[in-house]
Amino acid sequence: xxxxxxxxxxxxxxxxxxxxxxxxxxxxxxxxxxxxxxxxxxxxxxxxxxxxxxxxxxxxxxxxxxxxxxxxxxxxxxxxxxxxxxxxxxxxxxxxxxxxxxxxxxxxxxxxxxxxxxxxxxxxxxxxxxxxxxxxxxxxxxxxxxxxxxxxxxxxxxxxxxxxxxxxxxxxxxxxxxxxxxxxxxxxxxxxxxxxxxxxxxxxxxxxxxxxxxxxxxxxxxxxxxxxxxxxxxxxxxxxxxxxxxxxxxxxxxxxxxxxxxxxxxxxxxxxxxxxxxxxxxxxxxxxxxxxxxxx
Amino acid sequence: xxxxxxxxxxxxxxxxxxxxxxxxxxxxxxxxxxxxxxxxxxxxxxxxxxxxxxxxxxxxxxxxxxxxxxxxxxxxxxxxxxxxxxxxxxxxxxxxxxxxxxxxxxxxxxxx
Numbered sequence: 019x020x021x022x023x024x025x026x027x028x029x030x031x032x033x034x035x036x037x038x039x040x041x042x043x044x045x046x047x048x049x050x051x052x053x054x055x056x057x058x059x060x061x062x063x064x065x066x067x068x069x070x071x072x073x074x075x076x077x078x079x080x081x082x083x084x085x086x087x088x089x090x091x092x093x094x095x096x097x098x099x100x101x102x103x104x105x106x107x108x109x110x111x112x113x114x115x116x117x118x119x120x121x122x123x124x125x126x127x128x129x130x131x132x133x134x135x136x137x138x139x140x141x142x143x144x145x146x147x148x149x150x151x152x153x154x155x156x157x158x159x160x161x162x163x164x165x166x167x168x169x170x171x172x173x174x175x176x177x178x179x180x181x182x183x184x185x186x187x188x189x190x191x192x193x194x195x196x197x198x199x200x201x202x203x204x205x206x207x208x209x210x211x212x213x214x215x216x217x218x219x220x221x222x223x224x225x226x227x228x229x230x231x232x233x234x235x236x237x238x239x240x241x242x243x244x245x246x247x248x249x250x251x252x253x254x255x256x257x258x259x260x261x262x263x264x265x266x267x268x269x270x271x272x273x274x275x276x277x278x279x280x281x282x283x284x285x286x287x288x289x290x291x292x293x294x295x296x297x298x299x300x301x302x303x304x305x306x307x308x309x310x311x312x313x314x
Numbered sequence: 315x316x317x318x319x320x321x322x323x324x325x326x327x328x329x330x331x332x333x334x335x336x337x338x339x340x341x342x343x344x345x346x347x348x349x350x351x352x353x354x355x356x357x358x359x360x361x362x363x364x365x366x367x368x369x370x371x372x373x374x375x376x377x378x379x380x381x382x383x384x385x386x387x388x389x390x391x392x393x394x395x396x397x398x399x400x401x402x403x404x405x406x407x408x409x410x411x412x413x414x415x416x417x418x419x420x421x422x423x424x425x426x
Contacts, residue, residue: 037370041366041369041370043383043386043388044344044345044383044386044387044388045345045362045366046386047344047345047346047385047386047387048344048345048346048349048362048365049362051345051346051387052346052349052362058361058362058363060361061361061362061363061364062361062362062363063363064361064363064364064367065361065362065363065364065366065367066363068363068367069367069370074374075367075370075371075374077370077373
């Protein structure tokens with residue numbers, strides 16, 4: 019004889035009004051007798067949907083008196099809702115044009131549509147706002163890139179052993195074999211085909227000035243020189259004497275896995291060192307300024 | 315005739331409708347009693363939403379009639395049309411059972 023749980027009663031209240039007037043009392047009673055469990059909820063919701071979709075099942079209004087006449091305390095959960103909706107139409111003095119019970123008045127329809135519209139707008143704003151919380155990874159920045167083994171790098175760029183940077187497109191980086199690169203910049207011909215992870219440098223090819231793609235180093239002076247505004251970087255990506263950029267090229271973390279796979283993690287990066295004058299560079303090549311570098 | 319009309323209307327509720335009709339065939343029962351009885355004789359658990367979707371359809375089709383409620387528990391009684399519909403549906407099922415059994419007995423079918 020217990021009352022069914024709140025959620026069940028709320029669902030019963032979702033049935034169409036004319037349907038409720040006829041069946042709600044007994045349905046609530048059934049739910050109470052059954053000591054209804056949670057697994058009845060989907061079934062009940064299905065019933066609600068079915069009742070709304072099959073208008074012809076709604077009892078005619080004269081039958082409703084059958085349920086209304088049932089004596090009993092106001093324990094029926096849906097009773098207040100009925101009481102609230104029945105006098106609504108006549109309260110405005112439109113008794114003559116009041117729609118038949120169960121039909122929706124124009125005013126009520128408009129009001130409901132307004133509520134639905136407002137709800138949709140709020141939902142849209144809510145979802146739009148929440149979607150900002152999702153990370154937006156563009157152009158692969160933030161991802162981990164599996165470049166390949168040293169051998170595959172050498173196959174793609176044989177001069178990598180001599181110190182020439184390997185341009186890795188997907189992550190937009192130059193992979194630099196540091197000891198060999200220093201020798202190359204000094205004009206020495208060496209071959210170091212087995213760099214350790216600590217010897218590798220992944221330079222982001224995005225110029226820290228305004229974001230242009232930094233081209234491959236020019237052969238003559240082995241420097242990177244941005245085509246946009248001639249910001250010039252040495253072979254290790256340090257900002258040299260010319261150009262508007264205020265720091266060196268940014269670097270990503272590089273690791274070599276046990277199987278030899280070189281991995282560039284673009285979520286971990288270090289900003290290039292700020293300009294502090296030529297005496298602070300870790301490496302200086304012996305060439306003078308070359309205006310033609312990067313323009314050929 | 316009444317059966318054809320109503321079973322077309324019942325749609326996907328045709329099966330639970332037979333169970334409800336069968337439950338009411340030995341006397342009036344109220345909602346919860348129908349559910350308990352159906353579960354006892356068929357082992358099928360019928361949800362309250364399904365039960366009332368079925369009862370509303372059966373009442374509309376004139377196959378059951380509501381009786382005065384006793385303390386908010388309203389019993390339903392099978393009408394003559396309801397008994398006829400149930401009998402016809404059971405006859406269909408019996409035919410189905412006969413055909414199915416006969417086919418199962420044919421040695422070269424169903425085994426392979």
